[in-house]
Amino acid sequence: MLTDRFLLGRGRERLSxxxxxxLEAAVTQMRDVPARHVxxxxxxxxxQATLLVEGYACRYMDDRDGRRQLLALHxxxxxxxxxxxxxxxxxxxxATLGPARLAFVDHAGLEAITAxxxxxxxxxxxxTLLDAAMHREWIFRLGxxxxxxxxxxxxxxxxxxxxxxxxxxDGAFALPMTQADxxxxxGITGVHANRVLxxxxxDGLLAxxxxxxxxxxxxxxxxxxxxxxxxxxxxxxxxxxx
Amino acid sequence: MLTDRFLLGRGRERLSxxxxxxLEAAVTQMRDVPARHVxxxxxxxxxQATLLVEGYACRYMDDRDGRRQLLALHxxxxxxxxxxxxxxxxxxxxATLGPARLAFVDHAGLEAITAxxxxxxxxxxxxTLLDAAMHREWIFRLGxxxxxxxxxxxxxxxxxxxxxxxxxxDGAFALPMTQADxxxxxGITGVHANRVLxxxxxDGLLAxxxxxxxxxxxxxxxxxxxxxxxxxxxxxxxxxxx
DNA sequence: CGCTGGGTTGACACTCTTCAAATTTCGTGG
DNA sequence: CCACGAAATTTGAAGAGTGTCAACCCAGCG
Numbered sequence: 287m288l289t290d291r292f293l294l295g296r297g298r299e300r301l302s303x304x305x306x307x308x309l310e311a312a313v314t315q316m317r318d319v320p321a322r323h324v325x326x327x328x329x330x331x332x333x334q335a336t337l338l339v340e341g342y343a344c345r346y347m348d349d350r351d352g353r354r355q356l357l358a359l360h361x362x363x364x365x366x367x368x369x370x371x372x373x374x375x376x377x378x379x380x381a382t383l384g385p386a387r388l389a390f391v392d393h394a395g396l397e398a399i400t401a402x403x404x405x406x407x408x409x410x411x412x413x414t415l416l417d418a419a420m421h422r423e424w425i426f427r428l429g430x431x432x433x434x435x436x437x438x439x440x441x442x443x444x445x446x447x448x449x450x451x452x453x454x455x456d457g458a459f460a461l462p463m464t465q466a467d468x469x470x471x472x473g474i475t476g477v478h479a480n481r482v483l484x485x486x487x488x489d490g491l492l493a494x495x496x497x498x499x500x501x502x503x504x505x506x507x508x509x510x511x512x513x514x515x516x517x518x519x520x521x522x523x524x525x526x527x528x
Numbered sequence: 529m530l531t532d533r534f535l536l537g538r539g540r541e542r543l544s545x546x547x548x549x550x551l552e553a554a555v556t557q558m559r560d561v562p563a564r565h566v567x568x569x570x571x572x573x574x575x576q577a578t579l580l581v582e583g584y585a586c587r588y589m590d591d592r593d594g595r596r597q598l599l600a601l602h603x604x605x606x607x608x609x610x611x612x613x614x615x616x617x618x619x620x621x622x623a624t625l626g627p628a629r630l631a632f633v634d635h636a637g638l639e640a641i642t643a644x645x646x647x648x649x650x651x652x653x654x655x656t657l658l659d660a661a662m663h664r665e666w667i668f669r670l671g672x673x674x675x676x677x678x679x680x681x682x683x684x685x686x687x688x689x690x691x692x693x694x695x696x697x698d699g700a701f702a703l704p705m706t707q708a709d710x711x712x713x714x715g716i717t718g719v720h721a722n723r724v725l726x727x728x729x730x731d732g733l734l735a736x737x738x739x740x741x742x743x744x745x746x747x748x749x750x751x752x753x754x755x756x757x758x759x760x761x762x763x764x765x766x767x768x769x770x
Numbered sequence: 771c772g773c774t775g776g777g778t779t780g781a782c783a784c785t786c787t788t789c790a791a792a793t794t795t796c797g798t799g800g
Numbered sequence: 801c802c803a804c805g806a807a808a809t810t811t812g813a814a815g816a817g818t819g820t821c822a823a824c825c826c827a828g829c830g
Contacts, residue, residue, distance in 0.1 A: 328766060329758070329766025329767070345664070347664070347668050349668070349672045349673075349754055350754050353672060355667065355668045355671040355672045356671075357664045357667050357668070358664075369657045369660065372650050372651075372653045372654040372657055373654065373657055373661075373761070375761075375766065377661050377664065377665075377758060377759035377761075378664060400646065401646045404642065404643045404646070404649065407646065407649055407650075407653075408614050408649075409614075411614045411649075411653045411656070412614040412615065414653070414656070414657060414660065415611045415614055415615055415656060415660075417660060418611065418656065418657075418659060418660035418663055419615075419619050421660055421663035421664055421666075421667060422587070422589070422599045422600075422619065422620060422663055423619075424663075424667050425597065425599050425663060425666050425667055425670060426589050426591070426597045426599070428667060428670035428671050428715060429597040429598075429670050429712075429714075429715035430591045430595060430597045430715070431591075432785075432786095433785080433786070464807090464808065464809090465808075465809070465810095466808080470671075472671075473670060473671035473672070474786075474787090475786075475787060475788080476808090476809090477786090477787075477788080477789095477809095477810085477811090478785090478786060478787070480808095480809065480810060480811090481786095481810090481811090484810085495809095496795085512591055512592050516571070516619060517619035519615070519617075519619075524570060524571025524617065525571070674817075674818095675817080675818075706775090706776065706777090707776075707777070708776080716818070716819085717818075717819060717820080718776090718777090719777095719778085719779090719818090719819075719820080719821095720817090720818060720819070722777065722778060722779090723778090723779090723818095726778085737777090
């Protein structure tokens, strides 16, 4: 099989074995790409869906001065540009963070498979809506939280998502991101990201250095970031954390 | 017909006449609701899709202290909770701004119609992805812009969307929102929203008072808000504004 | 009329940015 | 394995941008 993380945490369990097999069969062309490699460019036609097998990818937009705003982060098992299937063109760019391994499904193949399988199409739809739910949480993070809360929320989300696909044993995981990148995700400068990380470490909540993150106090981190994993639709109860 | 704005600017033109007719036929129960009325509550099962026929609706989340962050605004012609169809439960609340008129389609009806019409399902999917594209733009707005840019971007987007459904003649439109609401959309306080609005008015870009907005200088407003309407997928060319 | 909610303004505190420099880490070629 | 240069991190000091608090104004409405 392609990867045992294929669509984990993305509604995979809703699929019949037949649906899942057929979808996996349509996956072709495994490919490795280097770090900081642009995968999809805004405005260019998308002809295939890209599955992230290993590594991280991010969506982003640049402002007038060329400064980047990260919009989303993808972890192994995610389709990173499935919205390109109904949209045909994307409104933003997508790139790898560190080196990554990808696999592809042609839109033509998706079309053929899903035409006869409404349930499969609905599940792919669901997967893109999960991205939208995370977008909303990022809006909340940027609109209502201060810098410490934002960084805490960022790592709390990432840890929760990686845990769902078995990649964050004991709350520790590799993350090939600089402090400047983190700033671009949280709407703060790289310099300030550095100061925030120091405080989080001093408070015993989180350690992030040398491309490796470790959640030291998950409860405290989630409280500070006002993070409640319910929006990841992993089965958690629906009440906002406090 | 229900409303001539039904799904305008939402991919309506991609539908065959048959698709559109069948979808409209499934719409039932016109209902009027007052201002500031909660339509969907986070965590509660959604059994129908709600079409906004007249007025405005907003999606929002509250932080720990009960302060609101707006996540999205909806204009007439939009389905406001279509993501509840694949998701079944929403991760946020939805409420009206001013008084509004709604219509509904049962999920059961949607299921029946779309099972045999993959193209229709794809178009509904597309509509929800348009919401995701707007979410991304809101992330950009909050992450990269200062307070003036945020407010400018907010009004630029709203004017563009309303123009797509014929509701912003000469860049003027009704908007039953307080300055505090505006602040909740832009991640600033109501007090600061007031000061920003004054400056925009003094600069001849935008007038917003007494529930009525008027874009005085569309080019200038879009420049200040770094706004490029391409992400609304209305056919504009794909190059970021400057 | 007086109440109430929204709008307006001023003064001050605080968060975060900016700029600059020093330090450490990392990747690469010798 | 070491030396070197580039990139990333760390720290300090000063300044810009927003938040907070408080007062006042105004219009709509009971």
